[in-house]
Amino acid sequence: MTEAPSARRSGRDDLVRHEASQNYEAAQYGGGWMVSLAYVSAFLWLAGLAAALIGLGGIAFLSQYHPALLVAVGIAALIPALLMVAAGYMARASRRSAAANALVLEAAARLMAPAREAGHEGITFAEQMKQSASEIDHAMAHALSAMKAMAGEIGDERLRLESVSYAAADNARDLADRLGEERHALETLARDLRAQVTAMSDAIPRQAQLMITAARTASDEVGRADAALEQRLIAMHETGEELSRRMESLDDLARDASGRTEALTFSISRVEDKLEHSRRTVDAAVRASEVAAAAAATTGDALKNAVASAIDGARHANAEINASTRAAAEEANRALSKLRETGEQAAYALRAAGLAARLESEALDRLAGPYMPAGSAAASAPLTPPAARTPISAPQQPAQPFQQSQPFQTGHSHSARPSAYGNGAMNPPAGTSRQSMDDDLFEASAEALVAAARSSDDHDILEQEGPVVLGRGPSAPASREPDHPAPSLRRRHDDTPPEPPRRRASDYVPSSSNGHNGHNGSGPAPWREIISDISKDQAPPQADRETIAEAVVERLQNSGIPLSDALKPKAKRRIAEAAQRGEKDRHAATIEQGGKQFDRVVQRLRGDPRLMDMAKQFVRFERADALAALEQTQSTSRNASPRLAAFLLLDAAL
Structure with missing residues (x-):
């Protein structure tokens, strides 16, 4: 900015300063002669009165009048003298105030000169701010259009996610219907098997009594009883084979449902990553809007309110989009959990029915043991489950x-x-x-x-x-x-x-x-x-150590959890330092350094009981070796291996 004209020295400035100094001296010391003149005038007035009295007769003339009249005449003569003195003082004060007013007016004129020049510069600045405000409005309009396009893309993603969720719900409904039909069939088989077992349990004592009586008389009765028992056992064996085939088919269905569930979980995790990227983009747009609002804050309250309202609208839209997306993801997770629970319950019911049939057969074996003929009892062995x-x-x-x-x-x-x-x-x-x-x-x-x-x-x-x-x-x-x-x-x-x-x-x-x-x-x-x-x-x-470790790592990676990038060298070093202080500190450090990957591992364990059991066994097997590897590799510049990262995350989650 150039130097103001008032800051440059000139002859006019020297003259103004000289006049100002004269006015200042006049304001302080000017008008003194007026007071002296007033005193001289008052003295002359009084001297003239005294001379007039002497001329009239002097003391003898004054003694003729009353003293009060003389006092009144003296006071009347003294008042003009006092008025003259007061007029002198007032004239001096007026002179000094005039000089002071001239000094003030000159100073005001000098002070108003920069303000006048600043007014011209303010007009120029206002024009520049108007141009900047128009550019900011254009940038805001562009940002709003970009945000609207982003909102449309997010809406499309939400619609696709809803379609996937509906498809998963339809598959779960079909699977539930099929499982219900299989359950009814198994209940029918179980009732038939129960009726056969009841009939056999009623017939065995009678047959045993007949065998005891026939053993004393003839061996042909024993043969007939053995033949009847063999026929019943053949029928029971055929029923058991049919039940085993149905259980195998239901196991295939459960494995198919598990594969689809893992694929859907992986797709949901990818959608979550995209939504997180969208949220970061919207946050960047919001921050850009805030910076633009800060730059335009000097243009006035109207522009500030407009920018604030635009930012609030963008934040509100972002919050609504994130809320709807999270709600859709949670709904899909709940549907997947229900699908897993339905499959597990169906498989569990099938295996329970088969096991109950085997145990009833074992109980029947124990009941029939004391009544078996001597030839069969010697060759038979106890039932081996x-x-x-x-x-x-x-x-x-x-x-x-x-x-x-x-x-x-x-x-x-x-x-x-x-x-x-x-x-x-x-x-x-x-x-x-x-x-x-x-x-x-x-x-x-x-x-x-x-x-x-x-x-x-x-x-x-x-x-x-x-x-x-x-x-x-x-x-x-x-x-x-x-x-x-x-x-x-x-x-x-x-x-x-x-x-x-x-x-x-x-x-x-x-x-x-x-x-x-x-x-x-x-x-x-x-x-x-x-x-x-x-x-x-x-x-x-039972699974061995290596098979369990490979299965756990593979399941976590197939679920969208990048174990190789879960723990960076710095995070690994901090976890190792916390492990030296104790297990609780190590768990806390793992949770802090794992962040989002730790949350994904916890959700995966909650939704898969089988993985939960495998994780417990994996942590128990790998504890000693994993802690030793963590201690030895804490100073390296590489990320934690997938196996070490899986142990640390699962140990903290369990």
Whole structure:
């Protein structure tokens, strides 16, 4: 900005300063002679009066009058003198005030000169601000058009997401209908099987009595009873095969639904990423609008209010778009969760029905044991249920070789088949990983029901008064509803596992010491083995460490969680430093550094119970090695490996 004209020195400025100094001196010291003149005039006035009195007669003349009159005349003569003195003072004050007014007027003129020049500059500045305001209006209009286009794109994304959600709901509805039909069919099969078992349980005592009587008289009665029993067992075997085929078909449906669910979850995560990008774009537009509003704030209150209203409208639209998008995503997640729960419940019901059929067959075997003929009793072995598997959520125990049972005191050494349930000291062997999502439900049900079947010596499992509840003792009393005669199975993750039953004498097979032994160990397989062979293929071995780790990492990555980029070197270093202070600090640091990826892992675990169990076993297996790897690699400049990142996130989430 150039220097103001008033700041440049000139001859006029010197003259003005000289006049100002004269006015200042006149305002302070000017008019003094007027006061002196007033005093001289007053003195002359009084002297003239005195001379006039002397001329009239002097003292003798004055003595002729009254003193009061003389005093009045003196006062009247003194008042003009005082008025003259006062007039002198007033004239001096007027002179000084005139000089002061001239000084003030000159100063005011000098002060108004910059204001006058500033007025011209203000007009120029107002024109420039008007041009800037028009440019800002153009930029705001462009930003609003961009935001409207973005809102249209987000609306299209929401419509596509709604269509996907509707399709998922239709698929879930169709699957629920199919599962309902399968359930009705299984209930019909279960009722038929129950009727057959009831008929057999009623016929066995009569047949046993007939066999005892016929054994004393003739052996042909025993043959007829054996033939009738074999026919019943063949029919039961065919029913079990039909039930197994239906269970396999339903498992295929459940696996198909699980794959579709994971694909839909991945697509939803991608939509969430796009929505997050859209939100950041809208936030950038809002910040640009705020900057424009700050630049245009000096133009006046009207422009400021307009920009503020535009910003509020943009924020309101952004909030509505985000709210509707989040609501659609949550609705899709709830639909997926319901779909998973429906599939798991259906698979669980199928496996529970098959297990109940096997346990009823085992109970029938125990009832028929004392009444079997001597030839069949010597060759038959105790019923061997399917090998029990430890659930993923339960602690792993090392596999132990099966021990042979001790011989009885008859003197003959007859070794029985190894039993996975009869001996509480035996542990099931370890194996490979399970492939089905519902195997943990089946094995939990198997452990509870087999423990209930083995814990009592004198009572049949069919005579229990209440349903078997997983995680509780087998002898817990409960009332059975008349409409559902079959025992119900419910899984309880929060209960303690049942105590393994003790060794009983029924776990061993006594060797035959009499001569009525019709079949040896090398003879044909008895009907007990036929029933036990139904479920041999349904017990896959336990998953090992590497298979579980690969499965967990693969599931998390397929769900849209980038494990290789989840923990940066800086985050890994902070987690390692927190791990040195304690486990709680390590969990807190993992949650803080994981951020959005940690939230995704928690949501994935909540929606997949199978993954929850695998994660617990994975964390237990990998704890020592993962912590050692974290300690050794904390100073490297690479991200945490997918396996290490999966351990840290799952450990903090669990």
